[in-house]
Amino acid sequence: EVQLVESGGGLVQPGGSLRLSCSASGFSFSTRWMSWVRQAPGKGLEWVVNMKYDGSEISYVDSVRGRFTVSRDNAKSSLYLQMNSLRVDDTAVYYCVRMGGLEARRTADQWGLGTLVIVSS
Amino acid sequence: IQMTQSPSSVSASVGDRVTITCRASQGVSTWLAWYQQQPGRALKLLIYGASTLQSGVPSRFSGSGSGTDFTLTISSLQPEDFATYYCQQGGGFPYTFGQGTRLEIK
Numbered sequence: 108e109v110q111l112v113e114s115g116g117g118l119v120q121p122g123g124s125l126r127l128s129c130s131a132s133g134f135s136f137s138t139r140w141m142s143w144v145r146q147a148p149g150k151g152l153e154w155v156v157n158m159k160y161d162g163s164e165i166s167y168v169d170s171v172r173g174r175f176t177v178s179r180d181n182a183k184s185s186l187y188l189q190m191n192s193l194r195v196d197d198t199a200v201y202y203c204v205r206m207g208g209l210e211a212r213r214t215a216d217q218w219g220l221g222t223l224v225i226v227s228s
Numbered sequence: 229i230q231m232t233q234s235p236s237s238v239s240a241s242v243g244d245r246v247t248i249t250c251r252a253s254q255g256v257s258t259w260l261a262w263y264q265q266q267p268g269r270a271l272k273l274l275i276y277g278a279s280t281l282q283s284g285v286p287s288r289f290s291g292s293g294s295g296t297d298f299t300l301t302i303s304s305l306q307p308e309d310f311a312t313y314y315c316q317q318g319g320g321f322p323y324t325f326g327q328g329t330r331l332e333i334k
């Protein structure tokens with residue numbers, strides 16, 4: 108069974124930093140693109156970043172580029188999101204997602220339950 | 229690429245047929261997916277490639293369209309289908325979602 112478990116969320120002041128982690132199991136992590144998607148409270152979904160299975164390709168949404176950094180450790184089947192210079196509008200549930208393969212490769216075929224990040228003074 | 233879903237909410241009864249539409253601000257070919265979100269549960273991929281049913285998804289769900297106009301149809305609503313549905317385009321990064329359609333019990 109595929110599982111994606113996020114951790115690291117919490118309350119942080121504007122300008123602060125936070126590091127999210129995602130522990131993956133039940134599939135070959137090192138062969139799959141992975142992403143982070145976020146959802147502000149009561150709002151819709153926003154795709155934050157994509158990362159290729161070997162880390163050689165990364166794409167960020169404009170609103171986080173230069174502030175957020177994604178990384179992965181294939182030996183530990185883990186995905187990370189380092190978030191710096193956090194803003195109030197970064198408040199959201201952050202989901203770790205697995206990208207689909209082949210014809211589904213531009214979709215998220217597995218989602219975690221998310222971790223809540225609150226940016227507030 | 230902006231995605232516009234309609235309606236934003238719909239009330240329906242068990243057994244009804246429901247259609248949700250999604251329009252892209254520019255062509256995305258068939259790089260279109262549909263997801264279901266229910267409280268306390270992980271989001272679920274229903275359809276990818278505009279019309280391909282994800283493994284394990286009931287056949288009452290179907291998708292169609294290409295280019296800019298897409299639809300998700302649930303042929304006969306079941307109690308477990310009441311949820312929020314999102315479309316998502318993969319035609320260009322950043323991938324973007326529609327604002328969601330909340331399907332409620334009438």
